[in-house]
Amino acid sequence: MKKLLTCAFVIAFAVPGGAALAAGPSVPVDDANINLEDTTSLQRGAEYFFQYCIGCHSLEHARYNRIGQDLGLTEEQVAEKFVHTRDAAGDPTGVGQLIEIAMRPDDAEEWFAQPAPDLTLTARHRGPDWIYTVLRNFYLDDSRPLGVNNATFEAMGMPHALWELQGWQKNVGEDGHIELELVEEGKMSTEEYDEVVRDITAFMTYVAEPIRMEREAMGMYVIGFLILFTILAYLLKKEYWRDVH
Numbered sequence: 001m002k003k004l005l006t007c008a009f010v011i012a013f014a015v016p017g018g019a020a021l022a023a024g025p026s027v028p029v030d031d032a033n034i035n036l037e038d039t040t041s042l043q044r045g046a047e048y049f050f051q052y053c054i055g056c057h058s059l060e061h062a063r064y065n066r067i068g069q070d071l072g073l074t075e076e077q078v079a080e081k082f083v084h085t086r087d088a089a090g091d092p093t094g095v096g097q098l099i100e101i102a103m104r105p106d107d108a109e110e111w112f113a114q115p116a117p118d119l120t121l122t123a124r125h126r127g128p129d130w131i132y133t134v135l136r137n138f139y140l141d142d143s144r145p146l147g148v149n150n151a152t153f154e155a156m157g158m159p160h161a162l163w164e165l166q167g168w169q170k171n172v173g174e175d176g177h178i179e180l181e182l183v184e185e186g187k188m189s190t191e192e193y194d195e196v197v198r199d200i201t202a203f204m205t206y207v208a209e210p211i212r213m214e215r216e217a218m219g220m221y222v223i224g225f226l227i228l229f230t231i232l233a234y235l236l237k238k239e240y241w242r243d244v245h
């Protein structure tokens, strides 16, 4: 019986854990430390995303106005801060639309060896820590077609979209070991840049699972209800037993 129980335990817990590990990133990543309850961080992340990433990456499963609602912004604010694309008629894209890339896909494919992937679900399968690390690990590398490589994503086909902010890093490691050092300052200090990347990562994590915020809020209501219910049940019990004693 004990053996049977042990087996059941191992199957129930070890297998999903192992599978999750196998699917996870194999290179060491830094802790993104994001806070999805920090709405201003998500708003800043969204603003950076629509400024620096939308040229190449779509968020095809998300709509502008839904993001606005979740981040506490009016439709006017969304249109002003986030919408930088135009529809086929040349008018600014409506806030009810799905989020498409600002560049024509054909151009993107021509300019970069591969089209940039849609990023709606990336945080779900790569994980926030991986995104946070990749965006901080670009470095100059003459051997690459775009002159830039990535310590976390070897031979990545993406240019360093945030170089203006971070500046440029170089690999000063030896014997195939990668060690990055800032050789050209950007507009921001390393701490400020890390904060920007944290905000973008938080925004991408929210976009990958917008329902999570609702679920967490709902969880708080349920816990509140249970506490109230327990108090009521206790008072009721006391009331009933008073006559018995």
Ligand code: HEC
Pocket: 048, 049, 052, 053, 054, 055, 056, 057, 112, 114, 115, 116, 117, 119, 122, 126, 131, 134, 135, 155, 156, 157, 158, 159, 161, 162, 200
């Ligand atoms: C000039 C075009 C361009 C811009 C701008 C750009 N990217 Fe990319 N990005 C790419 C391309 C191309 C790839 C595919 C690289 C590959 O697979 O080698 C990519 C890949 C990625 C990936 C990896 C996706 C995966 O799962 O493999 C992430 C994450 C990413 N980009 C995030 C961003 C963020 C965040 C921004 C804005 C700060 C941004 N990108 C701006 C072109 C771009």
